[in-house]
Amino acid sequence: MTQVILDISTSLDGYVAGPRPTLDDPLGEGGEGLHEWIVRLETWRKQHGLEGGVTGPDAELVDEYVARQGAVVMGRKMFSGGSGPWEDDPNAGGWWGDEPPFRVPVFVVTHHEREPLVLKGTTMNFVTDGVEAAIAQARDAADGKDVAVAGGAEVAQQALAAGLLDEIQLHVSPVLLGGGTLLFGDLDAPVALERTRAVDSPNAAHLRYRVVR
Amino acid sequence: MTQVILDISTSLDGYVAGPRPTLDDPLGEGGEGLHEWIVRLETWRKQHGLEGGVTGPDAELVDEYVARQGAVVMGRKMFSGGSGPWEDDPNAGGWWGDEPPFRVPVFVVTHHEREPLVLKGTTMNFVTDGVEAAIAQARDAADGKDVAVAGGAEVAQQALAAGLLDEIQLHVSPVLLGGGTLLFGDLDAPVALERTRAVDSPNAAHLRYRVVR
Numbered sequence: 001m002t003q004v005i006l007d008i009s010t011s012l013d014g015y016v017a018g019p020r021p022t023l024d025d026p027l028g029e030g031g032e033g034l035h036e037w038i039v040r041l042e043t044w045r046k047q048h049g050l051e052g053g054v055t056g057p058d059a060e061l062v063d064e065y066v067a068r069q070g071a072v073v074m075g076r077k078m079f080s081g082g083s084g085p086w087e088d089d090p091n092a093g094g095w096w097g098d099e100p101p102f103r104v105p106v107f108v109v110t111h112h113e114r115e116p117l118v119l120k121g122t123t124m125n126f127v128t129d130g131v132e133a134a135i136a137q138a139r140d141a142a143d144g145k146d147v148a149v150a151g152g153a154e155v156a157q158q159a160l161a162a163g164l165l166d167e168i169q170l171h172v173s174p175v176l177l178g179g180g181t182l183l184f185g186d187l188d189a190p191v192a193l194e195r196t197r198a199v200d201s202p203n204a205a206h207l208r209y210r211v212v213r
Numbered sequence: 214m215t216q217v218i219l220d221i222s223t224s225l226d227g228y229v230a231g232p233r234p235t236l237d238d239p240l241g242e243g244g245e246g247l248h249e250w251i252v253r254l255e256t257w258r259k260q261h262g263l264e265g266g267v268t269g270p271d272a273e274l275v276d277e278y279v280a281r282q283g284a285v286v287m288g289r290k291m292f293s294g295g296s297g298p299w300e301d302d303p304n305a306g307g308w309w310g311d312e313p314p315f316r317v318p319v320f321v322v323t324h325h326e327r328e329p330l331v332l333k334g335t336t337m338n339f340v341t342d343g344v345e346a347a348i349a350q351a352r353d354a355a356d357g358k359d360v361a362v363a364g365g366a367e368v369a370q371q372a373l374a375a376g377l378l379d380e381i382q383l384h385v386s387p388v389l390l391g392g393g394t395l396l397f398g399d400l401d402a403p404v405a406l407e408r409t410r411a412v413d414s415p416n417a418a419h420l421r422y423r424v425v426r
Contacts (some may be wrong), residue, residue: 012383012406012420013397014227015267030403031285160389170225172385174422176373178400185224190243193225195387199416200411205420207225209387 002142004164006133006149006156007065009171009204010183011033016153019179026081033175038062038205047101057201065169070145071138073131075155076110079124083169090119100124105141110157131158151181161188163212168193172205215355217377218239219362219369220278222247222417224385225395232392239294246388249274250416260314261376263343270414278382283355284375285315288368289323292337313337318354319346322368344371366394378424381406385418 010016011034018028023089027034038044042053079096099120100106111131114126129135138147149159159165170183193209200206223229224247226364231241240247251257255266256275292309312333313319319337327339340347351360362372372378383396406422 004263012227012381012422013395016227033405034404060314102288132386157391168225168389172420173350174406176381176397176404176406178370178397182226182389182395184389187389190231190246191389192246193387193389195415198411198413199415200386202408205418207385207409207418209225 002070002139002144002146003166004139004147004149005167005169006159006165006170007169008039008149008151008156008173008183011175011177012172012180013176014182014184015180016151016183017181018177019037021180028177028180030175030177030178033177034173037171037173037201041202044101054203057205058206059198060198061206065148066103068146069104069148070142071104072106072110072148072150073134073138073155073159074107074150075108075152076112077154078150078152079106079108079110093142096124104145105138107138107141109158131155132162132164135159135164153181153185156183157185157187160184160211162190163213167196167208167210169206169208172207174202174204175193214255215283215352215359216379217352217360217372218380218382219361219364219372220382220384221364221369221396224252224390225271225402226383226391227395227397228390228393229364229396230394231390232324234299234393240267241345241390241393243390244393246390247310247386250384250414253416253421257314267337270412271416272420274412276334278361279316281359282317283358283362284317284343284351284364284367285361286351286372287319287321287363288365289321289325290367291363292319292323301360309337317358318351320351320354322347324372324408329423336354339368344368345375345377348377350370366396366398369396370398372402373404373424376426380409380421380423382419382421385420 020032021028040054041059042055045053102122108126109131112128113128116169117124196210197208221400231244234241253267254272255268316343317337321339322344323339324340330337405425407425409423
């Protein structure tokens with residue numbers, strides 16, 4: 001049965017991007033530390049034409065997770081790389097390039113109507129009627145596999161508020177950002193969670209929870 | 214050798230208190246979820262005259278931690294229970310009562326001069342010349358054992374900014390607060406950490422890091 005899973009890297013203090021982001025550095029100061037755990041992986045490096053890299057619990061977790069994944073939902077900023085040059089160019093491919101690291105359909109929540117963008121390994125679809133519609137379309141496309149909500153914070157909060165998340169998996173990186181974009185900055189009410197799994201490594205603590213409704 | 218350790222419970226999204234705190238509920242909405250993991254422990258319940266409770270990895274961690282502890286540092290709000298009736302009463306004992314859950318000296322960072330408060334099992338000392346002085350006094354009192362910085366957020370941030378923390382241990386509770394008091398809301402620059410230990414249970418993920426200087 002399809003599970004809708006928020007899957008995102010955060011700092012130990014709950015940020016998904018650091019302070020003072022720029023065009024060159026959309027993740028803000030210290031933000032590169034959020035994803036160090038994943039760019040060190042052999043699987044990631046292979047995918048990007050690089051040699052070397054590590055295996056181990058982080059890699060096993062990603063492999064397992066990707067195998068269960070049937071579709072991905074993301075926000076417009078995550079597609080375009082922040083307020084970059086892609087933002088207003090209707091023909092731009094986003095900062096993901098010609099071969100994004102997805103092997104399943106992607107659904108982008110956006111206000112701008114746009115034809116699907118067919119890339120190597122994936123098609124990016126643009127959904128203009130909100131996160132609920134995007135998750136519904138992703139669910140259809142996933143055909144029984146899981147739907148990953150990949151971020152950013154705005155889409156994550158909308159999905160949580162609408163009761164659309166079954167699970168939350170955070171990859172907690174060993175860094176404090178002390179400012180920037182909080183994953184959950186403004187919920188209406190506290191949300192109880194049930195811890196379902198934890199995979200730990202020095203590179204990141206991977207904490208997985210079921211959302212209690 | 215004495216280690217200065219920030220030791221505090223946070224929500225999965227980085228808050229040490231929920232939104233809209235009141236006199237009756239200084240931890241804010243949902244804030245009681247932060248400490249559920251500890252009030253369930255047999256050791257905690259015994260200490261508070263209650264029967265039952267759980268043992269297991271959380272309890273072992275606390276026992277080990279308390280055994281290494283030689284002194285505790287906390288902020289004025291943590292001593293007085295927020296902006297409660299104790300705040301302006303120079304003779305009040307804080308909301309910790311006559312027998313606080315500390316068996317070592319406590320150093321309270323405050324602007325109000327006050328004679329030490331001798332209670333059952335501990336003496337609360339009031340330090341008016343800042344967090345650095347409080348940690349120095351606690352270090353002396355600890356006599357080779359560890360100094361625990363117990364919160365709140367303000368004291369934690371001051372200690373981190375002054376380069377006084379050797380380690381950070383967060384007890385991450387399975388709850389999202391989505392607002393309230395962030396543990397690290399406004400650092401000057403990102404802080405790199407090195408994960409030294411993780412103890413996991415369904416009640417809390419206990420993540421411990423060395424501060425990289």
